[in-house]
Amino acid sequence: MGRKSTVLEVRRLCAGYGKRKKYRQVLFDVDLCLDRGEILGLVGESGCGKSTLSKAILGFVPAKSGQIIHHTSRPQMVFQDPFSSLNPGKKIGWILEEPLRMQKDRLPAGERREKAVTMARRVGLDESFLERYPGDLSGGQRQRVSIAISLIQGSELILADEPVSALDVTIQKQIMELMLGLQEELQLSYLFISHDLDVIYQMCDRVMVMQAGRIVEEGEVERVFGAPEHPYTKELLAASL
Numbered sequence: 230m231g232r233k234s235t236v237l238e239v240r241r242l243c244a245g246y247g248k249r250k251k252y253r254q255v256l257f258d259v260d261l262c263l264d265r266g267e268i269l270g271l272v273g274e275s276g277c278g279k280s281t282l283s284k285a286i287l288g289f290v291p292a293k294s295g296q297i298i299h300h301t302s303r304p305q306m307v308f309q310d311p312f313s314s315l316n317p318g319k320k321i322g323w324i325l326e327e328p329l330r331m332q333k334d335r336l337p338a339g340e341r342r343e344k345a346v347t348m349a350r351r352v353g354l355d356e357s358f359l360e361r362y363p364g365d366l367s368g369g370q371r372q373r374v375s376i377a378i379s380l381i382q383g384s385e386l387i388l389a390d391e392p393v394s395a396l397d398v399t400i401q402k403q404i405m406e407l408m409l410g411l412q413e414e415l416q417l418s419y420l421f422i423s424h425d426l427d428v429i430y431q432m433c434d435r436v437m438v439m440q441a442g443r444i445v446e447e448g449e450v451e452r453v454f455g456a457p458e459h460p461y462t463k464e465l466l467a468a469s470l
């Protein structure tokens with residue numbers, strides 16, 4: 230049994246928004262460690278700082294103090310509403326090939342297309358989708374496209390911020406199964422943000438509970454949900470029944 234490798238470490242991270250007098254701290258001494266092939270859940274009420282943590286990990290929100298250590302290539306985001314991140318004027322094929330066009334050693338056009346087709350199939354979209362525009366896709370299909378973009382970029386770590394919250398239950402299930410399948414097959418790691426405890430329970434190995442920018446409890450999902458220790462976790466669980 231080899232030692233598990235860590236893909237991401239966050240140590241005593243403090244971060245927030247605004248400058249000087251207007252500065253408002255959102256995250257307080259957040260620690261996290263994510264192993265290769267692990268799915269770490271993050272729950273907590275609206276406004277507690279979940280998205281801020283994922284933005285800080287990506288470098289979009291500056292750290293006031295603490296450390297963020299990446300042990301793998303740059304993580305990719307999968308958002309709640311992928312529509313806003315997909316260029317509405319471009320076909321899906323073009324969108325999927327975009328990260329490949331941006332690479333330093335550009336692949337020839339034929340190979341780019343081939344990769345786009347392969348990734349589209351891998352997320353359950355056949356080749357005909359490459360000729361469609363984002364606006365002609367359902368929410369679930371758009372979410373498949375944004376997952377394919379992450380894969381094309383070769384990310385081993387995916388920050389998934391409420392990736393299934395905007396979808397109805399049947400489609401939610403399909404996207405969750407897709408993400409679980411890819412995770413297993415490619416040994417991906419996810420930081421999986423959701424306010425839905427059922428979704429967290431089904432998806433995650435471990436979970437962190439955030440309250441007002443602090444992690445108040447962390448552990449194996451079965452343990453945290455089965456025998457919560459922190460009053461706030463108990464409150465969240467009671468509220469979701």
Ligand SMILES: Nc1ncnc2c1ncn2[C@@H]1O[C@H](COP(=O)(O)OP(=O)(O)OP(=O)(O)O)[C@@H](O)[C@H]1O
Nearest residue numbers: 246247255273274275276277278279280281282424
């Ligand atoms: N760009 C910003 N500038 C200033 N304040 C912000 C900005 N983005 C978020 N905030 C504030 O930071 C706090 C945490 O927001 P964040 O989006 O991280 O919450 P969240 O846990 O993701 O909530 P939700 O579950 O609703 O998505 C909130 O008080 C929010 O108003």
Ligand SMILES: [Mg+2]
Nearest residue numbers: 279280281390
């Ligand atoms: Mg959020």
